[in-house]
Amino acid sequence: MSSLTTTDRLKELLPQLFNTKKLEGDYYLRFQLTDEILGLIDLKYIQESLTIKGDRITAVPNLPEYAIGLMSSRNQVFVAIDLAHLVGLAPETVNLREYQTIVLQTDLELNDSQFDQANLFGLTVKKIEGIMRILPDRFTTDLENIPDVLRPFVRNSVVQKSLNIESNLVEKQFFLLDITQLIDRKINAQL
């Protein structure tokens, strides 16, 4: 093994990197909204994901209740919003030492040069889990278990089988959030 060159070892360890085959399905960001509710956001709306310390969010007076404060990333300032509180799943915002934040940019028509004018939101969630690739036909409209407060912003859901810590196979249902709808109804309407 040691005789192999670095490139060979890379090829061996990460064969996908050198595989130019197109992967099927669209990418979604997977996250925990609360302890029970799992959510998905289409990757095209995602600017970045980050953790931000509580003292890096500046509280601003007269902001709506769901807004924790103002935060900055990549030379841009935007509002940090408690998503759970926004949709009405938590009674009030919580102050944490560190927040996991999904940075959204909703205006998809903008190109890179117009990035400065982009409309950004920082949505804090319980936990950002990762990226998930899902084929379109896997989505169902089964929204039976969805809380009523979320119903206006959710079109589809997907059931994913995975192993938990105890190595038991469990089914998790992820709700795909309609971001534009959410922002129109909850934020723009109030602003």
Add this chain to the structure above:
Amino acid sequence: MLNNLSHQSNSSIKPQKSGFSKNNWKSGILILTFGSLILPIANLPLLGSLHPLLTPKVVAQETPTATPPQETKLVKIGILSKEDTDLTIAQWQPTIDYLSKTIPGYTFELVPTGFEGMYDLANSNGANFYIINSGMYVDFEARHGANRIATLKNLRLGKPYTQFGAVIITKADRDDIDTVKDLKNKNFMAVSPIAFGGWQMAEGVLYDEGIKEPEKFFKQLDYGETHENVIKAVASGQVDAGTIRTDALERAVQRGEAKLEDFKIINQQTTEGFPFVHSTPLYPEWPFAAAKGNDTELNELVAKALFNMSKDSPAAKASKSEGWTVPLNYRPVHELFIDLNIAPYDEIGRLTFVGFLKKYIWLNIAVVTIVIGLIANAFYTQRKAIIQEKQNQESLNVLNKSLEENAAEQKKQREELEKAVVGLMEALEPAADGDLTVRAQLSEGDVGIIADLFNAIVENLKDIALQVKDSAGQVGSSLKENESSIREIAEQAIVEAEQIQATLSSVEEMSTSIKDVASNAEKTAIISNDAFMSAKEGNTVMDRTVDSIQGLRTTIGDTAKKIKRLGESAQQISQVVALIDEIALKTNLLAINASVEAARAGELGQGFTAVAEQVGALAEQSANATKEIAQLITGIQQETQEVVVAMETGTSQVVDSTRLVEATKVSLSTVLIKSQEIDLLMKSISQATISQAETSQAVTEIMMLNSKSSQERSKSSGQVAQAIQSTTAILGELQESVAQFKVSETEEVGAI
């Protein structure tokens, strides 16, 4: 054909008669011995009458030989011929010829003769050798010194045998006769009273069964002369049973004269190697015997020739034998004859009174004569004694007469003296009763002197009596005083002795109880010593316990420290894990951002997106792993906490038990000290009791001495009292006897 007993008895008695005549000279010697003792008293000419009977026989015995056969080298052989002399000659002449031929220098001559002739031959030493039956041989051996040199190997039914016996037969259909005892009161037939196989053997069997007198046991005892006659008599039922020699019946069967199944054998015996039926023990066959005084060389030559005789030789064939063998032991025949009281043993054993009278007639006459002589002697002596006594009586009568005359003279003189004495006595009689006032009348003569003397004595007596009376009175009064005081002393001494005795017993009791105390104290001392020792042991054990508990304590302390360190390490690990978790989260976010950027890159970012996806997955996995680690660490921390708590409890318990052990140790050492003190106390008690015991022993001894001396004192005072009492009694007697004396006219005799 058959002769009965009376007819036969003449010939049967013959050999016994010769024995009888021999007995006569023995009896003669006996009588001579007695006669020599008797003659001086009985004065009987016994020897003279005995002499003619005695001498010829003695002389005959003393001159044994008349004709020495060696001179002509003619050797005579006496052969017992039972039946026919011609047959006997035919049977034995070849043997004689064989001997003459085999032994050079000697001519052998056959002398066939019957039983009587054979005895005559033996008595006159008429033969050098004898061929006789075993019974006769035994007689010859004992009486004439004959000695067997060979035994006949008699041929019976084609085989040689050196032994034979007898058989008692009856008819097979006689169910009433099964044993010898059943023959009682039956008609019995034998061959001849002197036939060894034909009667004497059977007689031996009867003897063994306890039948000593066969003539009385059987209803009738006949003699058939030959074996064939006996067989025929039994077969025809003429007699109930009979006896014959062993092979006779088998021979008769072979001749066709009888059938074996017609007969029944009484007291049947079996002997190994002996095929013929027999009822008696087996006895040796005929011997070839040498006479006494034969030349030994001749005997040897004859014996050699006989042994060398071939069984096919004409001599052997003629004698119906296979020749001769070494002589057998004839002891059984001797024993049989001893039992049956047959010559040579007819002297010992059954001696009936009549037989005794007959045999020892001269001895008997002598004894009777002695008795008569003794009686006559006794009569004579008695008569002589009576005459002597009569003479003595007469001389005594003469002596008595002279003595009577002297007595009359003396009587006269005595009467005169008596008169004078009576006078004196009458005068003095009151003095005998105690009257000392009387005086005798003085007269002439001897009596007068006595009277004067007497008067003087009475006077003196009177004086003495007066003195005695006075002094007795004085002694009496003083004794009375003393007696009471001594009696008191004696009583006091007795009381004292009793008290000392009581004290002694209580001192003894005290002594024993002190001894008990001493032994108990000793035991207690031993027990307390044991307790001390065990307390000591307990103390050392406690020390060891304390040590080990302390060791345990330090061990627990160390363990607690290590556990604490483990907890701290777990804490550090959990911090590291948190850090890793954070890194994983950040990696995940970076992967997401990478994906976002890749997605923006469009077609070009495809591969990168996949890598980012995998990086994200890895980050997720490491996050999960850290979660697991965190959980495990939490578990470890919890358990460590529990262990720490338990350790603390343990430590406190150890401390408690250390304290307890410490306290126990302290109390144990207290016990130790106390038991030591007890031990010391006990020892002192023991010593004290020992000295106490010694002291009490000493007290006891002293008390015993006291008791003894007081007992002695009491005894001696008792003795004094007794002595005084007896003295008083004697005094009383003295006074009484003195009072009997009358010393003055006015006093009355006996009044005191």
